[in-house]
Amino acid sequence: MTADKSKVAIITGASSGIGKAVADLFAHKGYSLMLGARRIDRLEKLVNTMKKSSSGKISFCELDLTSTDSCVDFAVKSLKEFNKVDIVINCAGVALGRETAEAANPSEWEKMIHTNYSGPIRLFRELLPAMKELGDAHIINIGALAALHPHPGSVIYASAKEAMRMFLKCLREDMLGSGIRITNIDPGITKTEFALVRFRGNENGVSKMLEGLSPLEAVDIAECVWFAASRPKHVNIDQITVLPTDQSSPTRLHRTT
């Protein structure tokens, strides 16, 4: 199915990994895009490449989810540029470290809470009136398998993702009758820059974590996003959980070596 060319998608976390794969796929489907992230040099390069092959209008704007002003500014600029939003896909997210609660760094906790929860919910809040006016809009959030199973070394990341899941469920209750669809997608291990950020740049740590595993690719998640987005408007996919075949929980993995 190809998208109506006039459709507009706002995508956070588009500078890397899942967000970048989602942006590529939606551009290919003919959507107009507003891309957000902190590394605007990357967004600029991506947009310049996409413009060559996409029929939609592609724009980008700096977004730092740890700053309320930046979230509001991003929403205002997106609506000014496109006048509407059909779908907002929140792919930005971060996990920092794997320390236990008493050993963790509180400023990293704050970054995780803002990036995975407070920032995106403020962004959704700013976009809701325009989405409601459209009467046929969609919010898709990339959560995490981590939110579904308690496990050590993930106390803030997992709880911020779980808070977002409940926010989205409550929002769906509040928005019932508005035509707004809401989807949460929880991936397991996916090969992106996520682990490198979590291991604070330690490539050996990442290699060890992925040893003997066949993780998901970013495009696997992008295809789930597209599946949810391309259902007929009377169909709301509430929740998708997608794992590598060799993973059954955050801590249970089958390794071939």
Ligand SMILES: NC(=O)c1ccc[n+]([C@@H]2O[C@H](COP(=O)([O-])OP(=O)(O)OC[C@H]3O[C@@H](n4cnc5c(N)ncnc54)[C@H](OP(=O)(O)O)[C@@H]3O)[C@@H](O)[C@H]2O)c1
């Ligand atoms: N990869 C996995 O194994 C995995 C598993 C479960 C869930 N997830 C979730 O999947 C989502 C996508 O992650 P990924 O795997 O694609 O990782 P990634 O490659 O590290 O991408 C993360 C994205 O989030 C953006 N971001 C980080 N902090 C931000 C901030 N303060 N403000 C705005 N944007 C910010 C980054 O852009 P800038 O740095 O340019 O700002 C980047 O575009 C995240 O929500 C993550 O929690 C990933």
